[in-house]
Structure formats: C-alpha cells, structure tokens
Amino acid sequence: MSPKVTEAYKEEKRASILAGALHCFVDKGFQATTIDDIARHLHISKGSLYGYFSSKEEMYIQLAHARMDDMVATLDALYRETSSAKAMLRHMFERFRRQPLDELRRWLTFHLEFMTYASRRPELVASNRAYLDKALQLLNRILASGKQSGEFRPDLDESSAAYLFWAVRDGLAMSFLLDGDEAEYRRILDDMEAMVMKHLTV
Amino acid sequence: MSPKVTEAYKEEKRASILAGALHCFVDKGFQATTIDDIARHLHISKGSLYGYFSSKEEMYIQLAHARMDDMVATLDALYRETSSAKAMLRHMFERFRRQPLDELRRWLTFHLEFMTYASRRPELVASNRAYLDKALQLLNRILASGKQSGEFRPDLDESSAAYLFWAVRDGLAMSFLLDGDEAEYRRILDDMEAMVMKHLTV
C-alpha cells in the first residue's frame, strides 16, 4: 500500500554510499575519515548512512569485501579472456602501468591501511585469507596452464610462484608509497616484470 | 644537592619509554594506542611521558627514525663484514628466516602502519625517502661490487635492482601479514631469494 522503496533503489543507494565512503577513505584514510566527511561528500544525512550500514567499520569491511571480490572477478575474467598465461601476467603489469601514478598511490595507501587494520581483527584475517586463497588458486591455474603449454619452465612450483607473484605486487605497492619521479617507477616496473618472467621461464 | 638526575638515567628512561610505546604500538597500532595505554603499560604518569616527548606522534617518529637508523646501520655493518656481494644478500634473507614468525609479523604490521601513516605527512615522506635513499645507495654499491667481481651479470642496472630488491623485501612483509603456516613462508622466502639471485646473475 505504501510506496515501498524498491529493493533495487536500496541496493543502488547502498552502492552509492559505499562508493562515496571509498572516495573518502582513499582520500584521507580510514581513521582520518569521519562519518561527517562521508555524509557531506554524498550530500546525505548521517542518519541515512546508519540506515544502510551499522557502523563506519561496517562500511570499511564491506568495501574491502567488494574490493576483494572485484579483484578475484577481474582476475577470473582475465583468465577467461586471455589465451596465453604469459599474456595474462603481462596484462596485470600493464594495469599498473596505465594508472596515473598519483591515483595509484592513493589506492595503494588505502589498500595498505586496510591490510594493517585487518591484520588485527581475526575475522578479517580469515576472510582476507580466503580471498587470497581464491586469487592464488586462479594464479595457480594460470601458471599450471603456462607450464603445460610450455610457456613456463617445467620444474616450476606454481603454488609458490603464485604466492611470490602476489608478494611482488604488494612490494611494488609499498615502494610507490614514497614519492619519487615517475620514470623511476616505470623502470622498476619493467624490471620487476622481467625478473618475474625470467623466474617463470628459465 | 640536586636530583639533577644523570644524563644516563634520563637516556635510559627515554629509551624505556620508547620501548614501552613501541610495545603498545606494535600491539594495538599507533592510532589505537592511547597515551593512557602507554603510561599504564610503563607504570608512569601521563605527564611524565610529556616530559620526555612532546607528543604521541613524536614518540612514533623517533621510534621510526631509530628503526630506520638501525636498518641502515645493520646494512652498513653487513656491508663491511661481508666479503662477497652474493654472501651479503644471502645474509639479508637469512635474517628474515631466523626471526620467529609471530614476532616478525607484529613488527611488520607496525612498519606497514607507519608507512601508511607517513605517506600522508609530507615531512615524514621526505625523511623516509632520505633513509630509503641511504639504503639504496648501500645496496647499489654492493651490487656494483658484485658486478665488478663477476658475481652478477655485467649488464645489470644496479640502481634499478637495488630498488627492486627493496620492493621484494616489502612484498614479503605484506604476505607475512596474513597468517598461514610457517612452512609456506619458508618456501616462498627460498623462492624469492632464488628469483632475485637469478635476476642478478643470469
């Protein structure tokens, strides 16, 4: 009888709030972002925020889940679309290269802040671990297929290599945190790619 | 005629406060640690803390500086003591391997939180950058000497490789954040070492 806001509307709003919160978290960091910041950014009331999320932390966590889902999905899509294992890894490096350095830096800072934060809450550690495992499995499969197709060396330990690949990616993130000139980053990105590729093939 | 306590006493106290603060920061994180936490942990008054450090941030920064100094000093000492470049790099990996995993994890969490925190304060970015540069210079020299001695490949870009080595080290730190079984870490550590060495030699 009442207009009854549709589920679709609610879902849309949820998403828009999450997007706004992400914008703020990326901009100022989780702890430094206040509920007021988010509400102001979204031109929405604080109370409304609490109608969709039970706490600031809740937003953060859901955001992280979304982010992880996204990452796995992207990886998965890439996996389906790309024929060769090598090409796929190259794609992943390519994505780093394409992003404006400043934007990338902010994102990575957010990512790192979340990892630190998550590492202190057992339930987040567990869920992050689950996501990581999913991503590693995918990488595993990619590397295995590359091994089978002869792109990678036959004695490659793909599970270890997958893990290592991930670590390298995060290391890259860390070095991006401190500002330096753009050319420097491009160079190290190339080198890192070369190193990983060599590790996989030779 | 005076409680004008010795410099040694003060220095000791300074150090003990710093140690207590570190304990708390490592345990709960910088932002989550309150001045009261530190005071309570040390069984001293809040006011006393401020007699030695002008702010909570100051403690954090001095701790970070000490840590960085230490890192550079360790690197430097290693450089002097070790004859071969390869041996030295191996030593660095060895140090990771030797630390109890749990302790390492807490330290690294602190390190990451600091990096995130620092990345938002220009003055800290600058000083961190300075430390990084010092470390990179040392690595540079090591790699160059290894190149000259024929341990590493002649076409190695040592400056880029130094940077890359650092990134790899930080990536390792990141993957340590999420708990997993110890054996897994040992394995990836070995692989990472192998990868880097191959990159330097072949």
Add this chain to the structure above:
Amino acid sequence: MSPKVTEAYKEEKRASILAGALHCFVDKGFQATTIDDIARHLHISKGSLYGYFSSKEEMYIQLAHARMDDMVATLDALYRETSSAKAMLRHMFERFRRQPLDELRRWLTFHLEFMTYASRRPELVASNRAYLDKALQLLNRILASGKQSGEFRPDLDESSAAYLFWAVRDGLAMSFLLDGDEAEYRRILDDMEAMVMKHLTV
C-alpha cells in the same frame, strides 16, 4: 520528515548559549570559565556547544562583537532621537546612573577582562579598534553639531574630545570595580559629567 529544525529555533538556541556563556563569563571570568561550566549551566552537552560555536574563544568573541554592535547601535539611535548635543551626552551619563550598581560592576568586569584579553591578540585589537573608531566618529559628529549650534565652545577639538569622553567613560568603569558605597559613585558620576560638560563649553 525531518528534524531539520527551523532556523528560528537554531537562532534562539545560539542566543541562549551565548546568554549562558555570558552569564558564566561574567560570573567567573573568561579564563576561569570552563566549557563544562557553560554546558552544566545550560543543561546541555559539551558536544552540543561545539555544534554552535567552534571554540570557547569564539563564544567570547561573538559576545564581545554583539556587545560592541549594541553599543554603537545604541549610540547611533540616541544620536538620531536626540535633538541637542548636550542632551545626548546627558543621556549617556543617565544610562550609567540607571543601571543597578552590582549588575553594572559585573558587566564592566567582563568588559575589562575582554579588553585585557583582546589587547594580546592582534586580530581582536584590530576589530576593537574598528568599533572604537565607529563610536568615535559618532561622537565626533555629535560634538561638531553641538559646536555649530553654539552649545559647545567654538575652539573645541572635537576629535580629541570624543576620545577623551571615551577614556573618561572607561575610567568610570574601572572605579566601579572596587566596591564602595553607592552614594560615592553617584557623586563622582555627577562630577565627571560636570567636568566634561565644562570642558566642552567653557
């Protein structure tokens, strides 16, 4: 659909907070009054106070501005309503005479504390100076018109006399600070008026 309370309500609350703050400042002095004092006096929360004013100093300053505005406005109104310059000056003395001594004393104490406080902050010195200048201009015009109408002596330096009038008014305030019997004040008030009038006419 909204507690988006009316502007009128907010304005009223603002005013009530200001009134409460004034009460406390007058009672205990600015520095001695704590935010808790004001909140307690108003039966509202500390946080609420900060929703209306950004700091304790802000309340103080707005209070002082309001007071100064009031003073200038009163002077201005008096100027418009009163035909003769002499009559107007008499009115001003009359206002002093009418106020209950005890209330006046508390107000003046607040005024003096503010002047002392303001004299150490350049930005307040400037705004106070601006108010003073406005008041002096009005007095100037009054005195000039009295000169032209023949009420005051033709060689009167009205700008200097305006300033002097103000100084005398403040001096009166100071002598009110120390308690003494009421009759004494009445007498000196009369004398001061006589002195000023003589200065203006003879």
Add this chain to the structure above:
Amino acid sequence: MSPKVTEAYKEEKRASILAGALHCFVDKGFQATTIDDIARHLHISKGSLYGYFSSKEEMYIQLAHARMDDMVATLDALYRETSSAKAMLRHMFERFRRQPLDELRRWLTFHLEFMTYASRRPELVASNRAYLDKALQLLNRILASGKQSGEFRPDLDESSAAYLFWAVRDGLAMSFLLDGDEAEYRRILDDMEAMVMKHLTV
C-alpha cells in the same frame, strides 16, 4: 655553625623573584605565564620558587601589594617634594608622558588584568580598596592645600575630585590598550590634563 643564609640574602632573592615574575606577567599576562616561564626567566628552579612563595597567586598578590605600596609612596614623596598642588598634578601627568608608549601599554595591561582578577577575590578587593583609600587621602590633602593656597577654586569638593582624578587616570590606561598612533595619545593626554585642571580651578 652552618653558613646559614642571611636574611638579607633571602630578602634579595625574594625581590629578584618578584621582579622576574613581574617581567613575565607584564609580558604575557598572569594566566598565560607559567611557573616554568618564571623559573626559566630567572635561571632558577621551580622548586626554589616554591621555597619563597607558596603559589603563583601568592607572587601575583605580593607583587600587587608592592605595586600599590610603591604608588602610594611615590605619591607621598611627590607630595613632600613639591611645593604647589598644581605642580604636583602636572608631575603626575608628566610621568605618563615620559614613558615609552609600548612599555606603558604593557604595564597598563598588567594593571588592568590585575584589577579584573582582584575584583573577583574579596580579600583582594578589600586590600586594594585600602590602598586606594590611602592614595585618595593623599590626593585629598593635595587638593585641599591647593584650595587653601588659592590654586584651586574654593568650592571644590576635594574628595570627589580626588576620586575623579583616579578614574581619569584609569580611563587613560584603557584607551592606551588599543594601539593607535603616538601623536593621538599625546594630544589626548594634554587635553585630559587641561580638562582636569580647568575642573579644579574654574
């Protein structure tokens, strides 16, 4: 048997502490001056300060007493040295004129701050009142002698005039609080003197 610090030494030290405290109070105001400020200024320890004065307020109060004693003494000395009543009043104005404006301003600010402060403590109100009465008595005598000698008008109410003179002096202090150009002050000082003199004579 022990060296036993002489009374003279102690008195000297007391005086030097008071002087140092005054310097700080004049410089920054009573509330804004910390015990550390005073100790630092005097190159003395905080504990030592408490050996001579039981509290910060105690210093302030003793300073005020000294100041009042001084004022009365100066007035008294002036009274003895100067033959004519008129000449004596002129002397008092002269003292204002001689002081560097900036120094004067700081002193007066201190004076006003003290008056405000004192007006809230009954015991200080009483003692200030006593000093004021002493000063007024002296002025009274001066004015009476001027009346007798024919310098002042025969119908002068000297007790009221004495009070008024004091109020004028304080009003001058207040107008000095806000900065303005020096010439302006000189002018108003002259005018104020003229006004008072006229009041006494005509």
Add this chain to the structure above:
DNA sequence: AATGAATGAGAGTTCATTCAT
C-alpha cells in the same frame, strides 16, 4: 526512509604543585 541536533565518553595535552635527592 531521512534528517541532523544532541550526546558523552574519551582523546591528547598542559601545568601548578610536590618531594626524593
């Protein structure tokens, strides 16, 4: 569902005062 005024616990920091040496 939406609003934003109100809340109040708790944060970092200051400083007059004490007291062991």
Add this chain to the structure above:
DNA sequence: TATGAATGAACTCTCATTCAT
C-alpha cells in the same frame, strides 16, 4: 636550600552513534 622529574586533575575539543521528528 636547591633541584627538576614526577604527578594527575583538569582542560579543550572530537566524533561515532542515537533518536525525536
């Protein structure tokens, strides 16, 4: 007597959360 490290109550201000409208 002199010292200054230590204290801790009190301060101003913040902000996640609630709830009457």
